[in-house]
Amino acid sequence: MDLMGMMGKLRDTQLKIEETKKRLDTVLIDEQSSDGLLKVTFTANSKLKSITIDDSLLEDKDQLEDYLIVVINKAIEKAESVNKAELDAVTKVDMPMIPGMEDMFK
Template sequence: MFGDIMGMMGKIKETQQKMEETKKRLDTVLVDEQSNDGLLKVTLTANREIKSVTVADELLEDKEQLEDYLVMVLNKAIAKATSVNEAELGAVAKDGMPNIPGMDMFK
């Protein structure tokens, strides 16, 4: 029994380490998004840090349109980055969790 608990604790610690490594790796995974017409482009990391914003000159003439584009494109990019982030971290968590009866949280 005690050996089982120690084995589970070791597996949990290993999973925590893999989670931290995955979080660091997600800083290097880039997610690109753009408006339908390509006038605004953004790049985020999978950890949702904005890396770049590219704005076409014609958007600079209309402040309200630019603001609308920024909200729309950033929200799409954040949703995409969040999806990548959750999938990657979820996979690590699922693989690393010990098999405890009744604890099927990651199915």
């Protein structure tokens, strides 16, 4: 087993993971309610970038809260899915998994 080569690959993989995380800050995930009255945008790193609320939703606090919960959760799920796929692609291509080290790349 080439330990030095493995350490070099590990370092390279860590750098690629960091680069991927930075790039995912620029990948935008848009989600909206089925009627289009509420829209949110997140980065693929699950950071909220914007919320657009139609004026009609401002009249009913309970409805607005329900919309926010549903739409934000859908956007976060999409963002997490994109994030996981991108990071998995980096770690699986560049690094043979060593038993017990899987959690290091999450």
